[in-house]
Amino acid sequence: MGERYxxxxxxxxxxxxxxxxxxxxxxxxxxxxxxxxxxGTCLNRGCIPTKTLMHSTHFLYxxxxxxxxxxxxxxxxxxxxxxxxxxxxxxxxxxxGIEGLLKANGVxxxxxxxxxxxxxxxxxxxxxxETDLQAENILIATGSVPVKPAIEGADLKNVVTSDELLSGQxxxxxxxxxxxxxxxxxxxxxxxxxxxxxxxxIELMDRILPGMDKEISQSIALGLKKRxxxxxxxxxxxxxxxxxxxxxxxxxxxxxxTKTTEAQTILMAAGRKPNTEGxxxxxxxxxxxxxxxxxxxxxxxxxxxxxxGDVIRGKQLAHAASAQAVAAVEIxxxxxxxxxxxVIPSCVYTNxxxxxxxxxxxxxxxxxxxxKIGKYPMLGNGKTLLSMGExxxxxxxxxxxxxxxLGAQLLCDRATDMVGELALAISKxxxxxxxxxxxxPHPTYEEAITEAAEDIEGMAIHLMPRK
Numbered sequence: 001m002g003e004r005y006x007x008x009x010x011x012x013x014x015x016x017x018x019x020x021x022x023x024x025x026x027x028x029x030x031x032x033x034x035x036x037x038x039x040g041t042c043l044n045r046g047c048i049p050t051k052t053l054m055h056s057t058h059f060l061y062x063x064x065x066x067x068x069x070x071x072x073x074x075x076x077x078x079x080x081x082x083x084x085x086x087x088x089x090x091x092x093x094x095x096x097g098i099e100g101l102l103k104a105n106g107v108x109x110x111x112x113x114x115x116x117x118x119x120x121x122x123x124x125x126x127x128x129x130e131t132d133l134q135a136e137n138i139l140i141a142t143g144s145v146p147v148k149p150a151i152e153g154a155d156l157k158n159v160v161t162s163d164e165l166l167s168g169q170x171x172x173x174x175x176x177x178x179x180x181x182x183x184x185x186x187x188x189x190x191x192x193x194x195x196x197x198x199x200x201x202i203e204l205m206d207r208i209l210p211g212m213d214k215e216i217s218q219s220i221a222l223g224l225k226k227r228x229x230x231x232x233x234x235x236x237x238x239x240x241x242x243x244x245x246x247x248x249x250x251x252x253x254x255x256x257x258t259k260t261t262e263a264q265t266i267l268m269a270a271g272r273k274p275n276t277e278g279x280x281x282x283x284x285x286x287x288x289x290x291x292x293x294x295x296x297x298x299x300x301x302x303x304x305x306x307x308x309g310d311v312i313r314g315k316q317l318a319h320a321a322s323a324q325a326v327a328a329v330e331i332x333x334x335x336x337x338x339x340x341x342x343v344i345p346s347c348v349y350t351n352x353x354x355x356x357x358x359x360x361x362x363x364x365x366x367x368x369x370x371x372k373i374g375k376y377p378m379l380g381n382g383k384t385l386l387s388m389g390e391x392x393x394x395x396x397x398x399x400x401x402x403x404x405x406l407g408a409q410l411l412c413d414r415a416t417d418m419v420g421e422l423a424l425a426i427s428k429x430x431x432x433x434x435x436x437x438x439x440x441p442h443p444t445y446e447e448a449i450t451e452a453a454e455d456i457e458g459m460a461i462h463l464m465p466r467k
Contacts, residue, residue, distance in 0.1 A: 002132035003108075005031045007332065008122050009139045010114045010279070013040020015309035015321030016141035017098055022329040024105040031133055032107050033114040033124055039095045040143050041163075042318040048094060049166040050187050052087045054349050057194035061351065065388050078195055084168040115281045116140075119304050123281070137304050137332050140292065141325065142279060144272035144310035149179070153240030158248060159266045162188065172197050172265040175246050179237055180269035181208030183348050186220065188267060190350050193227045200230040200261055202252055204270075207233050209348065213360040213409045215395070220350055220411075223390065240266060274311040288313050298328040306332065320344050340427045347416040352378075352390045355419035358407030358426045364397050372400040374432060374456035376463065378412045381451075382443035389413045394448040396422075396432060398456055403431035414445045421449065432456045 005028075009020045012034035020032040037044045063073045102109055110133070112126035122138060124131045146161035148154055160170055162184055176192045178185045181203030193199045201208065201224075208224075208231060209217040221231055235254040243249045244262040251260050274290050285300035285307075286293045292300055292307040299306050308328050309321030323344070327337035348354035364371045378384040378392040392412035398405050408422040425435055436453035440446050454460040 002134060003031075004134040005029045005108075006135065007031070007137050007139060007329070008033065008133055008135040009141060010116075010122065011040065011141035011143055011275075011309075012038045012098075012109070013141060013143045013309065013321065014042045014318040015143070015325045016040065016139075017102060018322045019139050019141060019308070019325035019329050020107045021101055021105050022326050023333070024107050026329065026333045026335075028329075028333065030107050031110060031135070032102065033110045033112065033122065033133075035111070035113045037095060038098050038102070038109070039091075041145075043094055043098075044091055045163045045166055047318055048091055049087050050162075050184075050191070051349055052090045053083060053166075053191050054187065056083050056086065057191050058351060060194050060196075069388065080171055080195075087166075113278065116279060116283065116305065117281055118283055119302050137306065139325075139328060139332075140276075140279065140300075140305070140307040140311055141309050141321065142275045142311055143321075144316055145275045146268065147271045147273050148268050149237075149270050151179075151237055151239060153242075154268065156240060156242060156248065158264065159240055159268065161268050165265075165267055170265050174198065174264045175200070175262065176265050176267060177202070177248070177250055177261060177263035178267045178269050179250075180267075180271065181205070181231065181233070182211070182269065182271065183209065183346075185267070185269035186224070187349055188269065189224060189229050190227075193224075193229050198228075200232070200263070202232045202235045202237055202250070202261075204236055205233065209354075212346070212348075212354065212356055213395075214362070215393075216354055216356070216409055216411050219392070220348070220354065223350065223352075272310065272316055276311055297331045298324060315344055315346065317344065317346065343423050343427045345419045345423050347419065349416065352392045352412050353410075353415040355410040355415035356408065357419050357423045358405070359397055360407055360409060361395075361397050364399075364406050369406060370400040371406075372398050372456050374398070374452040374454070374460075376448045376451035376455060376460060378445075378448060380462050381412075381445060381448045383445050383447070384413060386443065387413060394452045396435070396449075396452045396456065398432045403433055404429055405432060405435065412445060412448065418446050418449070421446070 007023045007028050008031045009016045010033050020030050023030045110124045112124040115123045122133045175198040178201045181201045189199045207217045232254050235252050238251045241249050246262040246264045248263050285302050291313040292311045294307050294312050306328050308324035310316045323339045330337050345357040374396040376394050395409045397407040405425045432453045451460045458466050
C-alpha cells in the first residue's frame with residue numbers, strides 16, 4: 001500500500017499546480033503527479049513561449065514604425081538562437097518559481113505517468129519504478145495535446161505542431177504555411193512575419209478566429225494582410241508532399257478549385273484535444289465525446305474523481321483551468337466556490353491585441369436580449385495616437401432594458417490588460433452608466449471605455465453626433 005493523501009492531482013499545468021497549492025493552503029495533504037515539466041503546456045510549450053517571442057519580435061515591427069517619429073535604426077539583425085534562449089530563460093525562471101511554491105506549501109511531487117486504478121488509487125510509473133498512491137479524492141488536470149489532422153503527408157519532415165515549433169526544433173527562414181487560423185495560428189503567423197519569414201494561412205472556416213466577434217475577425221485579417229500574410233478561408237487541405245523549391249507542397253481546395261502552395265515548414269494549428277490516453281486502467285468515467293463528462297461540481301461519474309481544464313468541455317484557456325482548479329478544490333473541501341466561472345475573458349496577442357469577454361452582439365440577440373451597442377474607435381484616443389497605435393475599437397454590448405453590460409470586445413493596444421475591468425463589470429452586473437461614472441486618467445487607453453459607455457446613449461464627448 002502506497003502513501004495516502006487527501007487529494008491527488010494528476011497534471012502540473014495551470015490547472016493542476018494551482019489545485020495542488022490551493023488544496024495545501026486549505027490544509028489538505030496533497031500529491032501532484034507530472035510526467036513532463038512542471039507548468040504544463042501553457043508554461044513550457046504554449047502561452048509563455050509564444051508571448052515571449054512575440055514581445056521580442058514586436059521590437060522589429062516597432063523599429064520600422066519609429067521612422068515616422070524621427071528615429072531610425074541601422075543594422076538591425078535577428079539572432080534566432082538568442083531569441084529562443086531568452087524564451088527558454090523566461091520559461092525556466094517561471095518553472096523554478098512554481099516548483100518553489102509547491103515545495104513551500106508542502107505538496108509532494110511525483111515524476112512519472114499516472115494511471116487511475118480505482119476511485120482511490122493512482123499508479124505512478126517513473127523511469128525506474130512504480131508507486132501506488134491512495135487518496136480520498138483524485139483531480140484530473142492533464143490538459144490537451146495538439147491535433148494533427150489525418151491529412152496525407154502530415155508525418156513528413158518539417159510538418160510540425162506548435163510543440164516542435166516553439167521548442168526550436170525547426171527554424172522557418174523562408175516560408176511558413178499554417179494550417180488553422182485560430183488563436184495559435186494567428187499568433188505564430190505574427191511572430192514569423194515579424195522575423196521576416198513569408199507566411200500563409202489556410203483556414204477551413206469562412207473566417208480566421210471563427211469563434212470571436214465577426215468585426216474583430218475581419219479587422220485582424222485586414223491587419224495580417226497589411227503585413228503581407230496571405231489568408232485563405234473556406235479552404236480544405238487535401239494532402240502534403242515533398243517537392244518544390246521550398247521542400248513541401250500543400251494541395252488544398254478553395255471555392256471548389258484545387259490549388260497548391262509551397263512552404264519550407266508547415267505548422268498544424270487545427271486545434272487541441274484532451275490528453276487522456278492511458279489514464280484509465282480498470283475504471284473509466286463517462287465521456288462527452290473526447291472529453292471527460294463532469295457535473296456542476298467538476299465530479300466525474302466515478303465518485304470522488306474530479307476533472308478540470310482542457311480535459312472537460314469548455315474554453316481551452318490557462319486562466320479558465322486555474323479558476324476551475326480553485327473552484328473544484330473549494331468544493332472538495334466543502335466550501336462554496338469563490339470564483340465566477342461564467343465570465344471568462346479570451347485574448348489574442350496580435351498587434352493590436354484582442355480581448356473579449358461575455359456576449360457579443362449576435363450572441364446577445366440570439367438569447368433574446370434587446371441589444372444596444374456603444375463603440376469608440378481607437379484612432380480618436382490620445383494614447384493610441386501618441387503611441388503610434390493601430391486602428392481598433394472598444395465595443396460594449398448591453399441590455400437596453402436594464403442597461404446591464406453583457407459583453408465587451410476590445411481591439412487595441414493593452415486590450416488584454418484592460419479586459420479585467422469589463423469582466424468585473426459583467427460579473428457584478430454593472431450597467432453602462434456605472435462604467436461611465438468612473439473617472440479614468442488621461443491620456444490612457446482605458447479612456448475609450450468611458451467613451452464607449454457614453455456612446456450607448458449617443459452622449460460620447462469625443463465622437464461626432466450620430467445622424
